[in-house]
Amino acid sequence: MRVSEHLNRALHDLMESDPSIHLLGEDVSDPYGGAFKVTRGLSSRFGSRVRSTPLSEGAIAGVGAGLALAGDKAIVEIMFADFVALAFDQITNFAAKSTSMYGRPVPVPLVVRCPTGGNRGYGPTHSQNPQKHFIGVPGLSLFEMTPFHDAGELFTRMFGLGGPCLFFEDKVLYTRQMHQVDDLFTVELVDDVARVRVDGAGWPDCTLVTHGGLVHRTLDAMRALLLEDDLVCELLVPAQLYPVPHLPGLDDASHVCVVDDATEGGTWAAEVATVLYPRLWGRLRRPITLVNSADGVIPAAPHLEREVLVQADGIRAAVREALS
Amino acid sequence: MIVTAAPARSPRHLVTDGDLRSLLLIRHFERALLRLFEQGVLSGTTHTCLGQEYIPVALSALLRDDDFVFSNHRGHGHFLARHPDPHGLLAEIMGREGALCGGVGGSQHIYHRRFLSTGVQGESLPVATGVALKLAGTGALACAYIGDGTWGEGAVYEALNMASLWRVPLLVVVEHNGIAQSTPTSAQMAGTIAARAAAFGIRHHHVASDDVDEIRRALAPLVDAVRTEPSPLVVEFATHRLGPHSKGDDTRPPEEIRRARESDWYDRYAEADPERFARIDAEQRELVERVVAEVSARPHARPGGAA
Helix, strand or coil: HHHHHHHHHHCCCCHHCCCCCEEEEEECCCCCCCCCCCCHHHHHHHHHHHEEEEHHHHHHHHHHHHHHHHEEEEECCCHHHHHHHHHHHHHHHHHHCCCCCCCCCCCEEEEEEEEEEECCCCCCCCCCCHHHCCCCCCEEEEEECCCCCCHHHHHHHHHHHHCCEEEEEEECHHHHCCCCCCCCCEEEEECCEEEEEEECCCEECCCECCCCCHHHHHHHHHHHHHHHCCCCCEEEEEEEEEECCCCCCCCCCEEEEEEEEEEEECCCCHEEEEEEEECCCCCCCCEEEEEEEECCCCCHHHHHHHCCCCCCHCCCHHHHHHHH | CCCCCCCCCCCCCCCCHHHHHHHHHHHHHHHHHHHHHCCCCCCCCCCCCCCCCHHHHHCCCCCCCCCCCEEECCHHHHHHHHHHHHHHHHHHCCEEEECCCCCCHHHCCCEEEEEEEECCCCCHHHHHHHHHHHCCCCCEEEEEEEEEEHHHHHHHHHHHHHHCCCCEEEEEEEEEEEEEEEEEECCCCCHHHHHHHHHCEEEEEECCCCCCCHHHHHHHHHHHHHHCCCCCCEEEEEECCCCCCCCCCCCCHHHHHHHHHCCCHHHHHHHHCHHHHHHHHCCCCCHHHHHHHHHCCCCCCCCCCCC
């Protein structure tokens, strides 16, 4: 099943099982069913609990927070993650702060879904990975869809936290199949984290850590590193990005490389490294390698876009260089 | 244009003891805060509603327990008119034991039962719209207090658009005091609030009176319609801010401050019934003095110890 269909099914099941859940966003109603069709069928089935809204990201997030404050739950879709900038105040100054600024825990069950990422030629304002702008906001948790995590379980978990969550979904991932990996690899879930290993290989030369949207590019790099460079890599993919969860199997890692599709500077990759350094200090043989998109806007033309965003060959080159 | 002329006349209707108590509790509470600031006892900042007390007092009788009230940075009057708990509020402002929100929120961030204030202009309107969406059909409403300056924020228009489209019971109370911090309305607002409400197909009612009873009688059927239709409503009060924006930052010319003082309800309410006014005025002044003494003597609030 494709990731977008899996998400759609998860939303159907979720709204069926919990009548307090509302879904709001631009063009989410049928027959359009959302810009990426993730909300298809929901308005036909759940009526006024699903609302196509005006183009008002800030207020959509605020209305979602209001519904949550009044005792319901809300899922808000931001059509392109880039536009979540328009909801920054509602998310960081209201929804996230309300959970603690009134001196006692105030539940705000709100999930803001943000379709992220490039490699589709949409250009500078429709291609970004804005996760990094929301790292370190008290009361706010960040999650991302991966091909290995059950979306329904993630939604249930996010609502269970009681505080607002951003849920990132890479647009290219929508068209990929759930749970499908090359025969070279095996996948297991260790708590929150998907662990992808080369079947039957020895101790990895490098452990890669990445987020859902980069899984396929990273696996392509791992395949080339194995077959052409004779380097064994393991991959860790947490669904929860922030706070950074415990990453398994790193205590004796030969080398760690964090791959992050956001542009350089103040990144999730740097946050992961910050968390790992004290834990692995004294055992690391070299600094953790950070791979990010270039420090620039994301161009529309595919040949230019490709140069800016993280690609498999860039990941491979970074690992080879670190291990050389 | 500053459209904030309140009529300089005595209230036609005798205010009840309860309303007078509420009005004067807020007046003396706010005065006490400015005094405490001068004494260096309070930290941070505060925004007093001196001159505007009659607005939440008038509205309090029109609101039900199951209504949600959203307040703003200038919210002490909104709170005290709904919940006459000066101890809890002062403890919150002073970070003392018994604070409404454990001392975390302070003057601008209060959440108590169905009363919630936030310190970012316009931020509450989308949230209030979401709450109103939930309340629609129950007879309850969401009431959000904003100022004339708040109309500069885009969030206001996004929320009004949705509130009107979705016909939610949202009561927007605009305390138009003619000045946004230091900037007069004429320098920060093109057109009018009435025309902006009309653009969204939202009913607008202008209140020039500061007579609590007269205001209530005019608003009662309109507020009832908000609940029963349901539909949003913008009520714009022409009012006056007697004090500074926060503390000692009043840059208005003296004659303008004098004009604001001349339209203060306080003296006119006093003239209307001098003996009763003096009695309740003294009673509330003394009450606030006791509250200040009691709360000041309390130990500091600790997180998790919210009332």
